[in-house]
Each structure stands twice: as structure tokens, then as C-alpha cells.
Amino acid sequence: MASQRRKSRSESLTLRYAILGGWALFCLMPVLWFLSIGFRPRTEIITAQPIYWPTFSLDAFWMIFEDWPMWKYLRNSVLAIIGSVLIDLVLAIPAAYSLSRYTYRGRDDIGFYILSTRMMAPAIVAIPIFFLFRNAGLLDSVWALMLIYAAINLSFVTWIIRSYMMDIPKELEDAAKTDGAGDLRILWEIIIPAILPGIITASVIAMIFAINEFLFTLLIASTPNAYTMSVALANFTGGSDGLIYNAIALVAFLAFVPVFIVVVAIQKHLSRGLTMGAVKG
């Protein structure tokens, strides 16, 4: 049992905690510092000598919501994310079912093709996508973002779900089949409920990748109609004010908190999700 491991002591306890603790500090210090940047007045951010004990200020907070269409950025992020994940699920679940439950010629090649799109660097298709969307009049719309995010995430959503589907014992299906159920009904009523954790994991990871997406969003979005939080950060230049770091910091945390909560909730499945099923958590 894992508990046995936990009980056994290592000869280098101090070393272990030094290393783990050290890295934990390395992880958290920049975060805490950045938080302090978010809650201080602008003039205290860039100074001859850095100010380590700033005065508290909510300037950035008001600025984000008054001077910028923050609600629009939020809205765009949320819409694009939810939309793209829905598209992905609709496409991926049948595809994963096909890849996991059937044998047919070309199955492995198809599976590999889907997998390989995960490897497609955005820069490879950035220029054509820009032209195609421009010609279709889709530039600067949340729809375009939805389509792109869905495409980026489809491969691993498919593979994650496939991995969870492979776990379901065949007996479950066979029982339903002898009852006369068709394949689609089996899918809908038995398999999907059984792999709910997989669907959730895939959706969460897809959402994170969508929130983070930068290059395509940068090229496609050009007005607050379509800016997401990720790209809006890079544009917080406030006209003649230069970079507004305290606002950037607050927006960063705004996006961080929900993601953190959700990821902690599914952390058991995280490893399996990130490796598309290759490594079970």
C-alpha cells in the first residue's frame, strides 16, 4: 500500500524537504510578488530601486473594469472556451468510441492522424488560417476563436476519452447488446456516463489550453469584440501610459483562480489527461 511507503523514512529527510521546500518557494515567491504588484499604485511598480513594501491600492482593480472592457474580455474567453469544448465533445466522443471499440482497416492510421494534429505548431498554419478567416469575413469574431480552439484541442480530447473508454469492460456492452440495444444507444446510455471523469478531465484540460492560447488569438482578434484575457494582457498599454503592470497582475489572477480550483478538483486524473491516456494517474 502506498501507506507503507509513507511510513518508511528516508535517510536524507532534510535533503528531501530542502529540495521540495526550495522548489515550492521558487514556485510561490514570484506569484506572491506579482500579487503585490497588482495591489499597489502604478508609480510604485517601476522605480530606481524596487519597492518591497508598497502601499496598498485598488487602483488597478477599478482601472480594469472602468477603463477597459474587461467584461468583454471575460465574455469572449468564456464563450470561446465553452463553445470550443462543446464542439470537441460532439466530435470526439463518437470518434473515440470508434477508435476504442471497433477494429477496422485504417483505424490505427486514423488514430495516429488525429494524434499528430496535436503536434501541429500554431505557427505552421497561422498565416493560412489568417487568410482563410479573413476571406470568410470571420476575423475578429468569437466564432473564429471557437473554431480554432476546438481544432487545437480536438486531438487530445479524443485521445483522452478513448483512453477512458478502453477501461470499460466489454461485458457491460455485451449485456446491453443482448438486450437488443443499438450501438448508439449503448454509447449514450452506458458508455458516456461511465467515462464521465474522462469527459470532465478532457474538458478541463481543453479549457485550460483554450484560455492560454495566444498566437492565433493575437492574429484573429483585433478589437474587444474578440479579445480574450490572454491577449488583452499584452495590449494593456493604456495609450500614453505604457505597460500597466498592476492591471496585468490582477487580470492574471482573475484567470488563475477558477483554473486552479477546477484543476485541483480533477488532479487525480491530471496525469492521465495530460499524456492522453499514456500514463494513468
Place this chain on the structure above:
Amino acid sequence: MKNSNHLSRRSFLKSSSAAGLAVGGTSWGAQAFADGHLPDPQSVLDEISINKYVREDYRALYGMSDDKPIWDSNKDWIRTVDWEAVRSELAGTTVRFAIGAADAESAAEGLVPFEKLSGIKVELVPIPDDSFYDKALAEFISGNASFDALQFFSPWLGDFAAPGFLASLDDYADKWGLPLDDFYDTYRLNYGFFNGKMYGIPFDCDIQMVHVRKGYMETLLGGAVDKVNSIPTYDELIRVSGELNKIEPGVSGVGMMAAPGFWSTYTWEHIAAQAGMMLFDENWEPIFNGDAGMKGLEIILALSKNANEGHAGAGWPENRAAWLGGQVATNISWQDSGTQAMRPDQSQIVDDFVTIYEPRIEGGRFAPPNIAGSTSCVAASAQNPEGAFLMLAFLTTASIMAMNEANANGVAPGYKSVLQNTNLQEVSQPAKVWGDSLEHAWCSPRLPGAFPIEQAIGNEINRAVVGQISAKEALDNAAAAVKQIMSSNGFYQGNDPVDYAAAAPGLYVGEGKDLPF
């Protein structure tokens, strides 16, 4: 306007709405055309005042009020033009104005007085700031641009005017009495004219200057800073920056922008111009890799030893932050460094700095550089060119521009009547030096292909600053790259898109004039 990532209108329009105009705006807006009855022009003009447009904290700080006007009403176009005539001809028409994305809301408010005065409705067409150049070009090329009026980075004037995408404004300027002579020559010629015809109204009128920290300088000099003589040459600046480097922890001797791309180009043009550099000869052959250009780059390399850590990656936002935060003892940047540093809500060095006259170079000339800036133009395919012209004339009028300067939002006036106004000089520290300097300004020609040219030069200069190549190599590479860009834009084939004789007067306006000191 320092950065093709944002157009400075945004700041003006933002500040005007912040100043309380918004309150008036909303009530005006609702009413504007509801009953088809336009208000008395004078009442609208009275609202365009310091009390309404300038920030309350700045007004209190400097004791500003409409009793101490910062502009000359006789030169303020909105107060001299006949609005009734405008209304009789154009009321009820519409103008489509290309506006940077984030500006749309505040722009709408700032234009309400115009709509009231003229009866012309303004439709805003949001165009993304950071792809304004290619978006605008693409629309022009399609032959059917979705906007009538636009404001953009002035170096692009060549790109837009040469292929005939802009409408000429000479007739309108005459008809409606635009006070062209009130603009400093360098702005009028370079932002407004192309091949002898007028295409633009100067909007954000920039100049690069040298600013120094009073406290440190006084310690070094043992006395007050003399704007003419404390740092009379660039060699002196090199020496001073060396002395002041690390004078306090975290403070570097000089701040400058040497990031790849046009930032480096601008810094280099600034200094090389003082060495007498011209970019091209009369046949448009690049000659900037000659002695003068080399001298400029050598000075940059020398200064770079005393410059702040990030200078090789600094563009305007970084440089501005470093200066206002007190990280540098001297700064080579735009004029707004001298104004914004006065404002306590933006700056850590209030009252501790002064803007000096441009340092000279032995064998060169006094040629403070007119760099960047933005201009306002009308599309050749405009549906309502005259209305567009009037709207642009409104936005660029002296009083509004003066109040932009008072608000320290980086949008700069180019009017003699404004910069020489003593009340304005009280709220804008660099104004006097700036105004004097403009009579001797250097400027780069507006050419098609200016955008990639500036990038190509700047990339090479950055390589030299970082030490990857020598100064000579950098400038030679740059010259080769520029030649290539120029020829792909139609030069050297017997029919240059820009007539050198037409452009020449604007390149250096100080010929033969006495120094202001």
C-alpha cells in the same frame, strides 16, 4: 504617438471623457439629432474649455482656468470657422472615421460637440491598432475603404499617399480657413504634404529631446542646470552619463531606446541628425552609412556603456517607465517625457528634472529631430471627403490640442500659437525649448516602404549595440537592405514615387537660421 501599437487619439479621447465631458456628452448625445434642431454654436464652443476638458487634479495643481487661456482663440480653427456655413452645406451627412479599437467609446463622446456644431453625424469604424497599417492598406487596395477619415502614424504617409489612396485637402483647407501657417514648418511639410500636395492635417506632433535630472546634475555641476550650456555637446553627455552612472543604486547614467526595430532607428536618427546626417541624396540613394551616420552610431555605442540595463530591449513603454520611475539620470526620448514627469500620478521625479536644448556635435548642426507623430487624412474613395476634413480639423484644432498637452496624455500640439503661449508653458515644462527647437527640426522623408525601412535599419543598429557586429557593418547592412526595399517600392527605375525636390524642404528646416540661444 510613439508606438504603432496604439494611436494617441485614444489618450485624448479617454482623458476628455475622464474630465467630465462625459457628463455633458451623454446629455448632448441623446439629444443631438432627436429633434433635428442644432444648438447655438457658441454654446457648444463655450463647453470646449479648460474647465471641462482638463483633469481636475491637474487644474488644481497648476491653477489652470479659462481666465488663463493656453491657446490663441484667433488661431483656434473651431472658433474662427463659420459653423452656420458648415451646417448649411453638410448638415445631415455622415462621416465614417476609422478609429483604433479601444477608442471607440471615448471617441464617440469626444466627437459629440463636433456633431452638434456641424450637424454631421460621425460613424466610427473600429480598426485594430496593432494591425492598422495592413488593415488600412488592404482596405485601400480593395478600392472601397469602409472609412472616410483616418489618423495614423505619420511615417506611413508615403505608403498611403504614393499609390493615391488619400484625397488631397488643399481646396478644403483654403475654403474653410485652416490655419496652416500656425503649424511649425516641420509638421506642416512632413505630416501634411506629399509631392507638393496637401494630404494630411498634423495631429500628434512629436519631437525627440534630451531630459536630465536636476538633483543629480546640480550635484555634478555645482550649480543650476543651464539648458543651453550644461550639456552643450554629445561628448559632454557621454561624460556626464558616465559620472552619473550608479550615482545611486539603481540609477543609470542615460536612458535610451535601442530595441530592435524602429526604436533603435529613432534613437540613431536623433543623434546622427545632430552630426549632419541625411538619410538619402537627391537620387534617393542611401547615404546614411557615411561619416555623419557613423558618428551617430558611435555615440550610441559610447552611451550604451552608461545606459540602463534594459536599453537594448527598450521601446517607448519601457523607456518611459524607467524615466518616470527614476531609473535613469538622463533620458533621450520624446517630449512627453518632459511633461508627464511633472504629473504626480504618473511620475516619481516630479520637480526633479529639466529638458535641455539638443546637444550639438562638432562639425554637425543643430537639428532636433521630428520623429514619429501622427497625421490625419481623408481616403481618396471617401464618400464624404469634405465632412471628413471638417471632422479632422475639429479634432486637431489648437484648443483641443493644447488641452491634450495640459493633460499630459502624450498627444502633442504642433502649433506656434500654443507652444509659445506662456500659460501653456507653465503646465508643460518642455514647451519653450520644444517650440524653439522646432524651427530647426530634422525629419525623415515620407516614403512608401517607410515601415519596413525603419525596421530594417533598427534591427542592424540593435545588433551593433549588442556587440554582434561593428557599427560600420551595421550601417552598411542597413543601407543595402534599404536600397532593396526602396527598389521594390518603385524607386531607381526612372520614375521615383516621391519627388525629391518636393520633399527636400521638410527634411531640415533650420537652414540658415540663427540658433535660439
Place this chain on the structure above:
Amino acid sequence: MSTTNLSATGAAQSAPVRTYRRRSKRLKKWFPYLLVAPAVIYLMMITLYPGIYAIVQSFYAVKFGPWQPIGFGNYERLWGDYQFWGALWNTFVMGSIALTLQCVIALALAFYAYRDPWVKGWRIIFLVPMLFMPSAVAFIYKLFFLDARVFADLLIRIGLIDGNIAFQSSIWMSRSILILADVWQWTPFLFIIFVAALQGQDEEVEEAARLDGASWWSIFWNISLPMMKPVIAVALILRGIDITTMFTNVFIITKGGPAFGTETISYFIYRTGFKFFDFGYASSASVIMLILTIIIAQLVVKRAFVSAKE
């Protein structure tokens, strides 16, 4: 309605039933393809179609006007373009250093953490950097090292140095910032995977080794690591692919400078396409990147994933 005579075994003889079975057999045969088709078609629209578009466009000079055909002109220019080769080199150098560091650190952390009673807590803490938006992380590092000079100031206070550190005047220093930002943000990615793999280790084997007197370290070295090889391979491939697309950090922190020393291939494509508007040229670079991707996919990924599949 038929004259079928259904026997107890369900065998049917009449024509309508046979038709039904034939139709259902055909449907059954195509059914899995139908299920997977929408996903494949969608992906082709966003990858294959643009890929072909890029290939075609790479044979033209494209700016704002009509496309001019120039054959292999773009590729010839690419061949002689020091910035292009520099971008490939930068991507390789920064990517491999960052990846190596991440891997070593993640393995070390996983080694110490997986038997720790507080492993769940460590995991949550270590996850934090990964959950920020990459653009936010880039700003953190830009502010810390460059704009606010906090790093230099801390070193000065400790007394290690006494003056300015010109990060952006040195190619390697700028690269180090990007590498550090990547390591900070993405080590957790590897850590999570490695910890999961270690926790999945067969305990009896571990117990037996412990009883034999083996130290934790030698267990790790001789048992765990070999067992983890496929996992490490998969994790490194995934992370490696993402590293080669490094863009956000470059865009926000260094913009490819100084002197193009931190320009990755993605940034090169972006810059040529969207700052110089040389779309045909940028497309040709995209095509080269595509070819490299396909090669790597066939050689490396297929093997690793196919073996990791059930």
C-alpha cells in the same frame, strides 16, 4: 409480413430479412468510419487545408496586391537567410536546454515527493505556475528581470554584484530568462506525470528491494527509471513539441532580440508575416516547419505512442 420461418436459433431465410441483414452488415461496416469522420474532417479543414494553402502560397510573392508567382524564390531566400537559420538554432538551443532542465528537476522532485506523506500538498503547490496564462507568466518574468530590475537589485543587496546587469544586451542572458520562464511554468507538467508513474510502481518489488537493503536512491536508479522509460519518452515528446512552438514568451519579453538571438521559428514566421507583410516568405518557413514536424512525428512520436497504446 414475410414468409419467414424463424427458427429458435434466429436463422431467417426469406428475402426481406436477408436484405435487412445485408443492409445492416454494410451499415455495420461503415459505422465506425462514420463515427470518426466528423472529427477527421474537421481536423483536415483546420490542418490539411491550411497546410496546402501554405504550400501553395509559398511559391508566390504575396504582399497586399495580387500574388506573384516566383517558383522556388522564397525557398532560395530562406536558404540564404541568416535570420531563418538563427531562428531554427535558437529554437533548438533554448528548447533543448529548457527541456533538459525541466526533465531533471521534475525527476528529482518526483523522486522525493512520491513517497512523502504530503505528496498531495506538494503537487498542488507545484501545479501553481502551470495554471497561470502563459502571457501572464511572461509579464512576471519581464517585470522581475527587466523592467523593475528586481533580480539585479536583490543581487546587489546580497552583495554579489554592484551594478547593472544588462540582460538585454546579451543574447545568452536574454535566452536564460526565456529558459527560466519556461522551466518555472512547465516543470509541473512533467512532475505530475512522473509522480503518477512512480506511484503506479509495483510495491511488492519495492518492498522486496527495501528488505534487501537497497537505498531509495538505488531503487530509483535501477528499478524506477528503467520502468519509467516509456513514460519519460511520452512526457518529453509532448513537452518537447510544445517547446518548439515557443512564441508567447518571446513576443512579450524579448521580441526576438537582442540581435535576433532569442527569435524562435514561430516568432520568425510571425514577424515576417505580420510585421513585414511578406506572407509568401513566411509561408515558406511554415512549410519547412511542417516538413520537420512530419519527419519527427513519423520517426519519434509514432514509435513512442504506438508502444504506449494499449
